[in-house]
Structure formats: C-alpha cells, structure tokens
Amino acid sequence: MGGGPAGLAAAVQLKKSGVDNILVIEREKHLGGILRQCIHDGFGLTRFGESLSGPEYAQRFIDEADRYGVESVADSTVIDIAPDKTVIAASRHGLSIYEAQAVILTMGCRERTRGALSIPGSRPAGIYTAGVAQSYINIKNLMIGKRIIILGSGDIGMIMARRLTLEGGQVLGVFEIQPYPSGLPRNIQQCLNDYDIPLYLNRTVSDVHGKSRLEGVTVSQVDEKLQPIPGSEQFYACDTLILSVGLIPENELSRKAGVRLDLRTKGGIVDENFQTSTPGIFAAGNVLHVHDLVDFVSLEAERLAAGVVRYLHQELPACDIEIQPQGLTHTIPQLISGNRDVELFFRVTRPVSQAVVELWQGDKKLTAKRLPKAIPAEMMHITLPASELINKLPVKAVVVNA
Amino acid sequence: MMVKTYDAIIIGGGVVGSAIARELSRYQLDIAVLEKENDVCCATSGHNSGVLHAGYNNRPGSKMARLCVAGNAGFDQVAAELDIPFRRTGKLVIGFDGDDLRQLKRLKQQGQDNGCRGLCIVGRDRIKELIPDVQGEYALYSPNTGVLDPFQLTIGLAENAHHNGVRYLFGQQVTAIRRQEGLYHIQTTRGWFVSRWVINSAGLYSDRIANMLGVEGYQINPCRGEYFILDQRIGYLLPLPAYPVPNEHSGGLGIHLTPTVDGNIMIGPSADYIDQRDDYAVTRPVMDMLLEEGSRIFPLLRREHFIRNFAGIRPKLTGPGCGGFHDFVIECAPQAPNTVNLIGIESPGLTASTPIAREVVQLIGERERLEEKCDFDPLRRRPPRLRELSVDEQQQMIRENPDYGQVICRCELISKAEVMAAINNPLGVRTMTGIKYRCRSMMGRCQGGYCQTRIAEMLLEKQGGAYDQLLYHHDGSNLFYGRVR
Numbered sequence: 099m100g101g102g103p104a105g106l107a108a109a110v111q112l113k114k115s116g117v118d119n120i121l122v123i124e125r126e127k128h129l130g131g132i133l134r135q136c137i138h139d140g141f142g143l144t145r146f147g148e149s150l151s152g153p154e155y156a157q158r159f160i161d162e163a164d165r166y167g168v169e170s171v172a173d174s175t176v177i178d179i180a181p182d183k184t185v186i187a188a189s190r191h192g193l194s195i196y197e198a199q200a201v202i203l204t205m206g207c208r209e210r211t212r213g214a215l216s217i218p219g220s221r222p223a224g225i226y227t228a229g230v231a232q233s234y235i236n237i238k239n240l241m242i243g244k245r246i247i248i249l250g251s252g253d254i255g256m257i258m259a260r261r262l263t264l265e266g267g268q269v270l271g272v273f274e275i276q277p278y279p280s281g282l283p284r285n286i287q288q289c290l291n292d293y294d295i296p297l298y299l300n301r302t303v304s305d306v307h308g309k310s311r312l313e314g315v316t317v318s319q320v321d322e323k324l325q326p327i328p329g330s331e332q333f334y335a336c337d338t339l340i341l342s343v344g345l346i347p348e349n350e351l352s353r354k355a356g357v358r359l360d361l362r363t364k365g366g367i368v369d370e371n372f373q374t375s376t377p378g379i380f381a382a383g384n385v386l387h388v389h390d391l392v393d394f395v396s397l398e399a400e401r402l403a404a405g406v407v408r409y410l411h412q413e414l415p416a417c418d419i420e421i422q423p424q425g426l427t428h429t430i431p432q433l434i435s436g437n438r439d440v441e442l443f444f445r446v447t448r449p450v451s452q453a454v455v456e457l458w459q460g461d462k463k464l465t466a467k468r469l470p471k472a473i474p475a476e477m478m479h480i481t482l483p484a485s486e487l488i489n490k491l492p493v494k495a496v497v498v499n500a
Numbered sequence: 501m502m503v504k505t506y507d508a509i510i511i512g513g514g515v516v517g518s519a520i521a522r523e524l525s526r527y528q529l530d531i532a533v534l535e536k537e538n539d540v541c542c543a544t545s546g547h548n549s550g551v552l553h554a555g556y557n558n559r560p561g562s563k564m565a566r567l568c569v570a571g572n573a574g575f576d577q578v579a580a581e582l583d584i585p586f587r588r589t590g591k592l593v594i595g596f597d598g599d600d601l602r603q604l605k606r607l608k609q610q611g612q613d614n615g616c617r618g619l620c621i622v623g624r625d626r627i628k629e630l631i632p633d634v635q636g637e638y639a640l641y642s643p644n645t646g647v648l649d650p651f652q653l654t655i656g657l658a659e660n661a662h663h664n665g666v667r668y669l670f671g672q673q674v675t676a677i678r679r680q681e682g683l684y685h686i687q688t689t690r691g692w693f694v695s696r697w698v699i700n701s702a703g704l705y706s707d708r709i710a711n712m713l714g715v716e717g718y719q720i721n722p723c724r725g726e727y728f729i730l731d732q733r734i735g736y737l738l739p740l741p742a743y744p745v746p747n748e749h750s751g752g753l754g755i756h757l758t759p760t761v762d763g764n765i766m767i768g769p770s771a772d773y774i775d776q777r778d779d780y781a782v783t784r785p786v787m788d789m790l791l792e793e794g795s796r797i798f799p800l801l802r803r804e805h806f807i808r809n810f811a812g813i814r815p816k817l818t819g820p821g822c823g824g825f826h827d828f829v830i831e832c833a834p835q836a837p838n839t840v841n842l843i844g845i846e847s848p849g850l851t852a853s854t855p856i857a858r859e860v861v862q863l864i865g866e867r868e869r870l871e872e873k874c875d876f877d878p879l880r881r882r883p884p885r886l887r888e889l890s891v892d893e894q895q896q897m898i899r900e901n902p903d904y905g906q907v908i909c910r911c912e913l914i915s916k917a918e919v920m921a922a923i924n925n926p927l928g929v930r931t932m933t934g935i936k937y938r939c940r941s942m943m944g945r946c947q948g949g950y951c952q953t954r955i956a957e958m959l960l961e962k963q964g965g966a967y968d969q970l971l972y973h974h975d976g977s978n979l980f981y982g983r984v985r
Contacts, residue, residue, distance in 0.1 A: 125907065125910075173906065175906075175907035177913060188898070188905045188906075188907055189905050189906070190902035190903070190905040190906055191905065192898045192905060193894055193905070208945075208946045208949050208950065209949050211947040211949065212947070213807050213808030213809065214803075214804065214806065214807060214808075214947075216728075216782070216791075216806065216809055218781065218783050218787065219781050219782065220779070220780060220781045221780065222977060223932075223971070223972030223973065223977035223978065223979055227949055229949065230948070230952055230953060233953045234953055234956075238953060238956070238957060239983050239984045239985055240967055240979075240980045240982075240983060241980060241982045241983065241984050242979065242980060242981065244981060265984055304784070309778065309974060310973070310975060310976035311976055326784075346804075353733075
C-alpha cells in the first residue's frame with residue numbers, strides 16, 4: 099500500500115526473490131511518493147554514490163519496477179483494510195476488493211500541524227506546513243509568500259528556506275525550539291549558511307497576527323521545559339509562516355488492520371522481518387518510523403521483502419525477544435528471534451559526543467559501538483550478534499558516556 | 501436608472517438571518533440578504549458548540565426559554581427538510597456533592613417550568629452507564645438535547661432560502677442607512693440598496709446597525725470562548741455532551757465536553773470579555789487550561805489527540821460587570837418603522853433560529869398582509885457522503901459518478917464528487933473555508949495537509965486560473981502571490 103520509495107523497493111526485491119503476484123496500490127497519478135516534490139538533490143549518496151534529486155531517485159526504482167513487471171494501480175486510495183488482509187481500494191473505476199497473503203504497509207507520513215501544536219493567535223491565510231508549501235511551489239507552480247519565517251529546523255523546513263530564497267522570497271530566519279537543530283548538518287550548511295539565513299535555537303512562535311493574511315509572528319525564547327519565557331517576545335513582520343515541526347507516520351489504515359503501534363515512533367511494532375503484530379502484515383519506510391535518508395528507506399524495504407519471502411514459505415520463527423531502548427527515541431525492530439544477527443536502527447534523544455551505544459541482556463554486554471558524535475537528526479544502527487544472546491530476556495539498548 | 505426596491509433586506513446572513521430569509525421566502529416578497537463576509541457562517545454561527553439545547557438553562561418567561569424549547573421540539577423537521585447532520589444524543593449535567601444536587605434539582609424545575617420534557621435526576625450508576633469514562637455522583641439527564649452541524653444548518657437554511665428566491669449578496673458591509681419617503685436606503689462598502697423592510701440580524705454588529713436605524717441604547721459586549729477539538733479516533737469516549745454544574749465553591753468555569761455530530765470531541769468554551777469584535781485568536785493561558793482539564797477528565801487523552809483549537813465570540817448584551825444573560829431582543833422599535841432588530845442573539849440562538857425567524861415573520865405579518873407562495877419548496881439536499889455509505893452503496897455511487905471514487909480528503913474520506921458539489925455551491929461561495937464548511941475537507945487530523953493543495957487547484961480551475969483571486973477566507977486572505985515560473 100503506497101508506491102513511494104519503500105513500496106517500490108519492496109516490490110522490486112520481491113520480484114527478484116521470485117515472488118510474482120504483487121500489486122502496488124498508489125493514490126497519486128504517478129508512482130514515486132513524496133520524492134516527486136523533493137526536487138532538491140542529495141538523494142542516493144550511499145545507495146548509488148550519486149547526488150540525485152527526489153524524482154531521479156524515484157525514477158531509478160520506477161524503471162526497475164517496470165523492468166521486473168511490477169503491477170501497479172494509480173489513482174487508487176485504500177479506504178479499508180481488515181486483519182484478515184482484505185484490502186478495499188477506491189478509484190474512479192469503482193471499489194476494488196483485494197485478498198492477499200501478505201500486505202505491505204508503505205504509506206509514508208503526514209506533517210504535524212499548527213492545530214496539533216496549539217500555536218496561539220489569529221488564523222489568517224499564509225500559514226503552511228513545509229510539505230504543503232513545497233507542493234504548491236514545486237508541483238503547482240504557485241508562489242506562496244514574500245517575507246517568510248520558518249518554525250522548526252527539520253530537514254523539510256531548511257530545504258524550503260533555500261527553495262523560497264531561490265524563488266525570490268525573503269526568509270527572515272529559521273526558529274528551533276530545542277537547543278540543537280533537528281535536521282541534518284549538511285542542510286544547515288547548504289540551505290541556511292550558504293544563503294545567510296539565520297538559525298535561532300531555543301525559540302518558538304508564541305503568537306500569530308493578522309486577520310486576513312498573516313502580518314507577523316511573535317517569537318519567544320523558551321526555557322529548559324520548552325515553555326516561552328515571558329518578556330522575551332520579539333515581533334517579526336512577515337506574510338508567511340512555514341511549519342516544519344515534525345512528521346507523523348500515517349497509520350490510520352494500519353489501526354483498522356489491528357496493527358499495534360509503538361507510542362514512541364507512532365508506527366507499527368515490528369520484528370526483524372518487519373512483520374507487525376498482525377500476521378502477514380508488514381511495514382517499512384516512513385510509515386514505520388520517520389527516516390532522514392531515503393537510501394535507508396530502500397534498504398529497510400528490501401529487508402522487509404526478505405521477511406515477506408520467509409513468511410510466504412512459512413519459515414518465520416517466533417520473535418519474542420524485546421528490544422528496550424534507553425536514552426534512545428526508539429529502535430526498529432522492536433522484537434527479534436535471536437536466531438540471526440539483526441541490524442538495529444535507532445536515534446539518540448539528544449546530541450551526544452564521545453558516547454557508546456551498548457546492547458545488554460541481563461548482566462551480559464552483547465556488543466557496543468562508539469558514537470564519536472550522534473545527533474537525533476541522524477538515524478544510526480548497530481548490529482546485534484545473535485551468537486552473544488544467552489536467553490529470551492529483553493535486550494536493553496542504552497547510550498552511555500564513554 | 502431604476503434601482504430595485506426590495507420588500508425586505510436582511511442584514512447578516514448567519515443562522516438567524518438565514519432562518520429569517522427562509523421563513524420569509526414562503527411569502528411573495530422580494531428579499532435580499534446583505535452579508536459582510538464572503539460566506540454565511542463566518543462569525544458566531546460558524547464558531548460554537550453545535551448543540552441543540554433543551555431550554556432548562558434559560559429564565560422562565562424569557563424569549564430565550566420559549567424559543568429554545570420550540571426550536572428543540574421542531575428540529576427533527578428542520579433537519580429532515582434541510583438534510584442537516586443531527587443526533588439527539590441527550591445530555592448530562594454532572595455534579596458531585598449536595599450543593600451540586602440542589603443546583604441540578606433547581607435546573608430540572610426551571611426546565612420543567614419552561615416546558616422541557618423528560619428531564620430527570622440520575623445517579624452514579626446511570627452516569628457510568630451513559631459515559632463510562634466520566635466521573636460523577638449526580639446528574640441532570642436531558643433526553644432532548646442534541647448535537648448538530650452548525651455550518652450545515654446555516655448553509656442549509658441559506659441555500660433553501662436562495663432556492664426559494666432570496667438573493668444572497670456577499671462582501672456587503674452596511675455603512676449607513678437612511679429613511680426616505682417610506683423606504684430605507686442602505687449604503688454598503690460595495691453599493692447601495694433600497695428596501696421597505698430592514699431586518700437587523702447582524703449578530704456581533706447588531707447594535708451598530710440598530711444605531712444606524714435610530715434605535716439606540718444597545719451595546720454588544722463581545723465575549724470570546726475558546727475550544728479544543730479532539731481526534732475522532734477517541735470520539736468513542738464521549739457519546740453525549742457532559743457539562744459540569746456551575747459550582748461556586750470550586751470557582752472554576754467547569755469545562756464543557758461536547759461530541760460533534762461527526763464524532764470529534766470539543767472541550768470548551770471558555771468565557772472572556774474582549775475588546776475587538778473580530779478577535780478570534782486563541783490564547784496560551786486558556787489553551788493550557790483546556791488541555792489540563794481535558795486530560796484530567798479523560799486520563800487516556802494524549803497530546804496527539806488535540807487536533808485543532810478555535811474561538812467563537814458571543815454577542816452579549818450583558819457586560820463584564822454583571823455577566824449572566826440578557827434576554828433576546830427581537831423588536832419593532834416605533835422610532836424605526838418597518839424594521840425588526842435582533843440584538844444579543846447568543847446561545848441558544850442556534851437552537852432557536854427557526855422559531856426566532858417565525859417570530860419575525862409574525863411581527864411583520866402584524867403590520868402588513870403577507871401572501872403565501874404556492875410553490876415554496878422546503879427541501880434542500882446535500883450530496884451523499886462517501887463515508888456514510890455501505891460498500892455496496894459506494895460501489896453504486898461510483899458507477900453513477902466516477903468522481904465518487906476519487907478520494908480527496910483521506911482523513912475524513914471525502915470524494916471529489918463532494919468537493920466539486922461544494923465548489924459548485926448555489927450561493928457562489930469560492931473561499932477555501934467555504935469549501936471546508938460545506939464538505940468537511942480540511943477538518944481532519946492532517947488539517948488539509950493532503951487535500952488543501954488539491955482543493956486549491958480545483959477552485960482555481962473553477963475560477964479560470966486566476967491565482968491572485970483565490971481567497972482563504974476574508975477579503976485580503978490571498979493564498980498566492982503569483983506563479984513561480
């Protein structure tokens with residue numbers, strides 16, 4: 099479900115593994131997912147050793163899917179899915195009801211909204227989440243503003259800072275609530291520093307002004323509890339506020355299928371085969387946990403495909419060893435079998451340097467990895483060696499100072 | 501040059517103005533509605549709890565009480581005729597101690613005095629049965645209270661009035677009114693109009709319009725109420741509205757919980773007198789308070805369940821000094837012949853809208869003979885909603901109209917057919933919020949993250965591609981500054 103980078107990579111890998119009867123259901127007219135509107139480059143550095151634009155990266159997989167004869171339906175929106183893996187999709191041709199042995203969830207994510215943040219103030223036109231702004235500019239060819247403030251130093255916000263500047267907008271600044279940026283260092287350099295766009299940390303928008311169209315925002319400094327500090331308010335006259343304040347895996351359909359979600363990731367709880375709590379339903383990509391590099395999305399989807407193949411051959415062992423993160427936002431997967439080595443993906447909760455990530459089971463340290471410098475913006479990974487496991491007790495993944 | 505003389509001009513196209521328009525359109529009259537905004541439910545009518553009140557909160561003998569009870573009784577018919585989403589859910593007013601119980605009994609008596617039926621005091625077990633997740637020792641149960649879609653009600657009334665010949669004119673803010681040779685000459689920001697009757701249903705500005713008519717002495721005190729809207733995913737927690745008894749001891753407002761007819765939960769409103777009549781800002785202290793209260797009542801609540809907040813402004817005749825309620829003013833003032841002034845129509849204005857309108861018709865009918873039309877059509881239909889249909893019905897709808905198979909709003913499951921019907925609305929409203937009010941797109945948890953760009957594109961196509969004319973809501977709320985290339 100979803101023909102973006104995760105869905106396409108999974109489909110191609112399944113075909114390569116001899117699984118033939120596959121369908122990709124895509125709600126847009128074209129395959130490619132969110133990459134279609136990400137016209138900046140930087141995609142594929144690890145995967146292909148090249149710096150591709152979003153559409154170029156997507157096209158590599160679309161071409162491969164074509165070569166392998168992957169079947170897809172576009173302009174089709176899945177409107178229901180049951181735990182027995184019956185999928186109902188709506189299109190102009192009618193409702194299609196599919197029965198599958200396995201369903202792969204690759205629906206991506208949505209953006210956190212102003213409403214979800216409860217930003218005080220009036221509600222004029224001119225407030226956009228970064229992805230919507232990106233879609234208007236890159237896909238619909240519409241310019242959304244002239245004097246712009248960006249809340250949130252997530253990657254999309256920084257990309258849009260550069261994009262708006264390139265198209266003649268004046269970006270007054272990027273404001274980040276945390277004491278550190280939430281996006282990748284290369285974006286800070288290539289999108290902000292290179293364009294003299296200031297980045298302010300420990301800041302948030304505490305008021306919005308304007309009746310019809312935005313006239314300005316009030317920015318406050320925040321304390322260690324991320325609460326605005328009274329007296330620190332500063333007014334910025336602007337006509338556009340871009341929000342880049344977080345992505346949320348889009349799991350409304352997953353819930354209908356009975357998939358249990360991880361409260362931390364807002365995505366499914368999966369095992370080392372990327373199978374969710376509902377047998378035969380798998381998940382990868384942003385719908386599972388938000389990625390920063392699409393190259394990792396493709397890798398993850400390919401690992402999922404291997405899991406699906408094992409499932410179809412009824413070769414899936416029980417995965418009842420839990421991974422418990424400490425000092426990490428989460429780990430994927432959350433459950434393992436202990437029968438084979440597993441790559442665990444995680445993010446640190448705050449920037450650390452000269453730290454170590456350790457995997458423990460009871461009193462035994464299974465393995466460790468040095469983290470000379472780790473930031474929440476960059477997803478990291480560590481290999482869990484199955485041979486080191488002594489029992490079925492939970493494995494703790496902790497970050498410690500060296 | 502002949503300027504058309506209307507029989508009646510209604511100033512203010514909100515729920516009251518539109519109800520009046522509809523009732524008057526039963527008669528052979530030339531009627532126009534002058535609305536200063538770009539749509540009908542932009543002010544109080546589109547910013548409220550959407551509750552059909554039973555009438556026990558109003559002072560016996562008041563117009564508020566009489567018209568609220570009448571509105572409650574008659575609403576099944578209005579909802580059926582105009583196809584308004586409505587559920588008679590019942591309501592609990594909840595208390596905890598002896599003082600509360602006394603208050604509840606008082607409310608029950610007041611309700612009975614007003615003609616409310618079925619009111620009863622219930623205990624903890626019944627409260628638990630009705631709303632398992634809410635605490636309470638005693639409650640007043642009101643079986644006739646309900647929840648409705650206030651946008652659909654206002655729009656439904658307006659569309660039916662329009663269908664029966666009423667002219668709706670938007671962007672027409674009245675600036676001056678002059679009486680000359682038995683006719684009213686009404687100046688607006690866009691032109692001027694002549695009419696025999698003037699109906700003032702201008703809500704938050706009804707005192708100003710009254711002044712223009714020479715009817716002085718009324719002062720509207722804007723009183724803002726902020727709300728939180730919660731995700732439909734947890735809507736199951738609240739099957740019917742639950743309000744606390746106003747408790748003098750605890751000193752708090754007590755937070756109202758109201759389910760919407762679509763399955764969201766609303767927390768609020770607060771009550772703060774403000775200076776500006778159009779200051780719909782939401783404020784940090786109130787939001788924090790609503791968040792805290794909501795979380796206390798529903799411990800299962802998480803931050804991610806709060807999808808939006810908004811504010812409504814009550815047009816109160818009572819000021820900050822005295823609080824409480826002033827009765828509805830619905831009057832023909834002798835110094836302004838052939839006018840009806842409706843001033844201070846705050847809650848229960850939504851519930852009472854059609855009875856209020858009938859009161860206005862009666863006042864006019866006492867002064868001149870009204871001829872009924874034989875072809876008045878009371879019915880108005882909204883297009884079928886994909887999400888409300890069964891799988892078989894959906895299949896059938898898509899076969900008949902493929903636009904029903906194209907999902908535009910993923911969160912609320914709204915099809916292109918519904919969005920197109922909203923864009924092609926009979927009143928000619930072309931704002932993004934106008935589309936939102938009509939088909940509910942952009943009201944879901946992603947708040948337009950997916951559908952907004954698509955709706956903008958569809959609206960632009962309808963308007964011949966003029967990007968600089970696409971408005972979000974008010975005049976001046978342009979979304980775009982130009983093309984990129």
